[in-house]
Structures are given as C-alpha cells and as structure tokens.
Amino acid sequence: MFLEIKDLKKSFGTAENRTEVLKGIDFSVEKGQICVLLGPSGSGKSTLLNIIGGIDQADEGYVSINGEKTADMKEKRLTQYRRRHLGYVFQMYNLIPNLSVRENIEVGAYLSDRPLELDELLKTLGLYEHRNKLPNQLSGGQQQRTAIGRAIIKNPDILLCDEPTGALDYKTSKEILCLIEQINQKYGNTVIMVTHNDAIKNMADRVVKLRDGQIRKNYVNETKIAAADLEW
Numbered sequence: 135m136f137l138e139i140k141d142l143k144k145s146f147g148t149a150e151n152r153t154e155v156l157k158g159i160d161f162s163v164e165k166g167q168i169c170v171l172l173g174p175s176g177s178g179k180s181t182l183l184n185i186i187g188g189i190d191q192a193d194e195g196y197v198s199i200n201g202e203k204t205a206d207m208k209e210k211r212l213t214q215y216r217r218r219h220l221g222y223v224f225q226m227y228n229l230i231p232n233l234s235v236r237e238n239i240e241v242g243a244y245l246s247d248r249p250l251e252l253d254e255l256l257k258t259l260g261l262y263e264h265r266n267k268l269p270n271q272l273s274g275g276q277q278q279r280t281a282i283g284r285a286i287i288k289n290p291d292i293l294l295c296d297e298p299t300g301a302l303d304y305k306t307s308k309e310i311l312c313l314i315e316q317i318n319q320k321y322g323n324t325v326i327m328v329t330h331n332d333a334i335k336n337m338a339d340r341v342v343k344l345r346d347g348q349i350r351k352n353y354v355n356e357t358k359i360a361a362a363d364l365e366w
C-alpha cells in the first residue's frame with residue numbers, strides 16, 4: 135500500500151487539559167487515488183493531515199509512505215520528504231502578494247529537482263493569460279488555481295488539500311474540484327482532500343469519515359462520479 139496510516143494517536147495539552155484528538159486512526163490509500171476525508175468541525179481532520187504532511191508528529195502509531203515511516207526519518211530526510219513528495223493546498227491561498235501568478239508558482243519549482251514545465255502547467259490551470267497578474271488582480275478561484283499550481287509544480291507524490299473550496303462559491307468550487315481531478319488524472323498524484331462538504335465524497339476513490347478522533351466509515355467508493363457531475 136502506498137500510504138499507510140496505522141493506529142495513529144495524538145493528544146494536545148497536559149494533565150486535566152489534555153484532549154485526545156486522534157484516538158487510533160487506521161486507513162490506507164493506493165497510489166494515484168483520491169481520498170476524501172470528511173467529518174464535523176473538531177473531529178481531527180486537519181491534525182491528521184498535518185501528521186501525514188510531516189508538519190506535526192503523532193504520539194503513537196505511524197504514517198508510512200512507500201514503506202518508509204515518517205517518524206523514522208531524520209530531520210534532513212523529513213525536510214526532503216516534505217519538499218519533494220508533498221504539495222499542500224489550504225482554504226486560504228497564502229499567495230505572496232507582490233509576486234505575479236507565474237512567480238508564485240515558480241516558488242514551488244525551486245523546491246524540486248524534477249519540476250513540471252511551467253508554461254504547460256499554466257495552461258492546464260487556465261492561468262496562462264493571467265500569468266503576469268498580481269494576486270489582488272485575481273478572483274478567488276484564480277487565486278486558488280495559483281495556489282494549486284504552486285503545490286503541484288514540484289510534481290509531488292501526494293497532494294494534501296485542506297478545505298480547498300471552503301472560501302469559494304458553488305460554481306468556482308466545482309471548477310477547482312474539476313481541476314484537482316484533472317491534475318490527479320494527468321500527473322498521477324495521490325490526493326488527500328479534507329472537506330466539510332459531504333457531496334465531494336462522490337468524486338473519491340476512498341472515503342474516510344471521522345468523528346471525535348475516530349474513524350466512523352472507511353470504504354472504497356464503487357460509484358465514483360466526475361467532479362463536474364457533483365451537486366450539493
């Protein structure tokens with residue numbers, strides 16, 4: 135299995151303020167699949183994503199990528215892992231305001247020794263004609279496309295998306311989901327997408343539902359549909 139998460143536990147705080155946020159999470163994702171992670175606010179989705187992303191550490195259990203446990207990686211190897219193998223897309227786009235679309239995406243390319251070709255990616259993203267604009271000259275959807283470009287240009291094995299459509303309207307959300315699907319099909323990156331939106335599970339290969347730090351559902355979606363056909 136490409137990405138394996140085994141008996142993952144995580145608490146925050148100490149003594150009487152201690153909260154167990156992840157209470158033993160187990161699931162796996164195959165290479166090139168889209169996994170949608172659902173759950174109510176506070177169920178532990180972002181904490182789980184941060185541990186997969188090597189930003190935070192589990193108290194118990196492990197995350198393993200291609201048979202290598204992230205907890206066993208030394209600091210240098212972990213930095214390499216984050217840089218080469220992971221792309222991160224957030225709800226807020228976090229673009230650099232005084233850099234153009236092209237330059238914001240190029241920032242991601244410097245982190246890789248096998249970046250994608252920039253002009254071709256700009257065209258895939260539908261941003262080629264906007265490439266010289268600054269973020270404040272773009273719509274929310276265009277800003278999120280730029281953020282996806284920055285994450286994807288290094289051609290990461292895994293694209294982690296934390297509420298990528300959280301700040302967008304219906305039509306733009308669907309465009310962004312279509313783009314994530316297109317990128318997954320074109321470049322073969324495994325996608326882990328956290329969302330509150332239950333409808334998005336229908337475009338996933340695997341669906342994982344969390345509640346109170348535990349897995350409530352974990353199944354292969356046999357009736358996957360195209361992002362363009364999602365409705366909510």
Ligand SMILES: Nc1ncnc2c1ncn2[C@@H]1O[C@H](COP(=O)(O)OP(=O)(O)OP(=O)(O)O)[C@@H](O)[C@H]1O
Binds near residue numbers: 173174175176177179
């Ligand atoms: N660094 C931290 N220190 C203390 N508590 C934290 C920390 N990070 C998260 N928590 C707590 O862990 C719980 C789960 O948070 P998390 O952000 O993982 O949930 P979530 O499912 O992503 O929620 P949301 O959908 O609202 O983003 C929450 O109760 C939160 O307050």
